[in-house]
Amino acid sequence: MQQDNKPIFVFPLYLFIAILNLIIINQYLKSTGLSGGQIGMVPLILMLYLLIAFVASLIIFIILLKWFELIKSINLLSCTNSSRGKSLSRTIK
Numbered sequence: 212m213q214q215d216n217k218p219i220f221v222f223p224l225y226l227f228i229a230i231l232n233l234i235i236i237n238q239y240l241k242s243t244g245l246s247g248g249q250i251g252m253v254p255l256i257l258m259l260y261l262l263i264a265f266v267a268s269l270i271i272f273i274i275l276l277k278w279f280e281l282i283k284s285i286n287l288l289s290c291t292n293s294s295r296g297k298s299l300s301r302t303i304k
Contacts, residue, residue: 229261232257
């Protein structure tokens with residue numbers, strides 16, 4: 212049930228990272244003496260970088276989500292098997 216709420220908490224983190232990146236890039240551009248053409252290329256490169264980072268983090272998030280679902284299902288399966296084994300041993304005795 213808690214896994215359904217995780218995307219609600221993950222989205223604000225991505226938003227916070229995006230805002231933080233914009234602030235850092237803005238301060239960096241103010242401190243450098245780049246010409247207009249070089250500054251004009253920064254948003255394109257930044258968008259490409261953020262797209263690659265977003266896709267990589269999304270893939271990692273999906274893999275981890277599936278991994279935790281698999282572990283949870285294995286734990287539930289082992290709990291049901293161990294409880295069945297106990298009930299069978301009680302009925303045999």
